Amino acid sequence: MSFSDNIAIQIKNLGKKYYLKSSESWALKNIDLSIEAGSALGIVGHNGAGKSTLLKILSGLTKPSTGSFKYRGSLTSLLEVGTGFHPDLSGIENIYLSAALNGMNRKKIQKKLSQIIEFSGISENYIYQPIKHYSSGMKVRLGFSVAAHIDSDILIVDEILAVGDRSFQEKCFRNMQFQINQNGRTVIFVSHNLFALKELCPKAILLEQGELTQFGDSKKICETYIRNSLSGISYLDLSKRKDRKGSGEVRITKLKWKTEILETGKPAILHIAYEGEEDLKDFNIKISINGEDGRFLSPLSMHSNNFRPTTMPASGDIEIHIEKLPWMKGKYYADIRAIERGIVCDDLRMAYKFEIHGGNYIQGGDEFNSKKNGVFIPHEWNFPK
């Protein structure tokens, strides 16, 4: 088959087989795909659907078991921010090291050094200091700055936009847009942030159990993805879910509203059950409530609420009481994470779906009609005095 000029990557019948305790399993099967030069493609799928495997093969980290792919020009994959950083080296030295690892030679790095430093926003006094003295935010900013300045025709980006503080995330996001639209790069983009993915990539593919099940308009793909994930999950028995991340020392086994009918402005109790092996210290549960379109709306976290029991039993239950449900009519879903002493023990995306049946947040007030998800904030209307 010919490899026409407007194609940046052509993938044929790509597959990857892993051997796990004498049984084999296909992490990726029969992938056929052509990506146009200068376009951005999003990859959507659950944990374990084969996204990482596909990226690993394309970036050359591992060999495919079947099939082949071709690409035009240079290819760089950014699977992590700040790979290769060494705490005892200064910011500048780390820029050189990280950029060199990603295939840039010293001359090119020298040319871009001032841009990289400027983008990271790290001051003159700090850039010559060992990065062990940096805050974690500074390290992340430096890492992304290096990544953003790597010359490459094709960029493979895995979840690295989800770093740093809000304003830096937006800066990174705009930089990615610039890379695609102005620099004419071809970008393959993986993110759990479906909102960012839709904004950046006009087209997307959906991976399910290692197979490419859909290719097309990214908005539609994201919708399908959310619909499929919501319909296919058993909500009551989280313990059967396999698509988790984290160390596994603690597992969330239940996440469910105790209240049967959820209405805006009414009280509700969210019940969580967890199972672990040893007593828990400095334990935190973080829940993200997301809208139907995948956009993050509200955080529910023990530590954010300054709820910090010194120890907790290895297994147990915990409840969140909400006096007035703030969410507007619509469907929502929740991601949940369990963290002990800073280590993520369990990480479940789309752990729970629920529906809010509308209603007024303020007694006597009207219901605010909107087709989108939304959150009420308590406020007051006054005449100026």
Next chain:
Amino acid sequence: MSKKIHSVSSTDFFLNLRNYDFKKVYSIAYAFARRDLQLRYVQTRLGWFWSIGQPLLAAGLILIVFSWIVKIQAPDGIDYSIYAFASLPSWLLMQQIILQGSPSLVHNQHIISKVAFPRQALPLSKVLVGLLDFGVASLMYYVFRGVKLGVWDFMVFDFLFYSSCTIFAALGITYWIAAISTRFRDWLAILPLLIQGLFLLSPIAYPSSRFSSALGENIWILYLNPMVAISDGFRSLWLKTELWNENIYVSFIMVFLLFVSGFIAIRYAENKMVDTL
């Protein structure tokens, strides 16, 4: 401008060097070597003095143990220190490359799992660092010999040849251990023992003529150790001692075999590393 088309297939043979880019391997090895040098004497008191201090201490130790305690003598009435130290820099180079290069893949597995760069660059970077120390140690020996014997000649080609032999042999061994240890870390556990064995079996602190009393007919087995030819080579270049023993070819052939097979081993492991590490 048409850009280069790269292709990757499941059927690619691991030894296929179509996409092999030595310039890239070298530039990444250089970056790692720089990192090592920058980090080298972080939080030490004496810092760069150790580049001189290390070979001095090694030399002192050999002098104490082998000359004063074991009372080994150099042939042809040559002063023992001049004789033993002639091949010491090459041994230190070999030791440094193997000791630091072998675990370099396992130690950097985090980087390996996230960035696709030619893996050989990691062991190779240790060669670049080692060469710096080798240069310093050789210069020290050159001055030492000059002061002691009043001889200031320097055989550039022989020096380059035996230095290359050291590097290739060390790289071969290092590639092997680095490649296997991605699967079986046992090899890293016995690495210090391996180095010790190699040192004892190499004629660094004693002349290779001592081999003749061991093994009788089968003495060539001892020459499987490439350090024998390297050691005799450096002595012949610095001290004009007799080099040729009919068995020394075995050592030279081993240098070649070790390097080629080590290269193949690491190329083979390279493809599976991310899955096995």
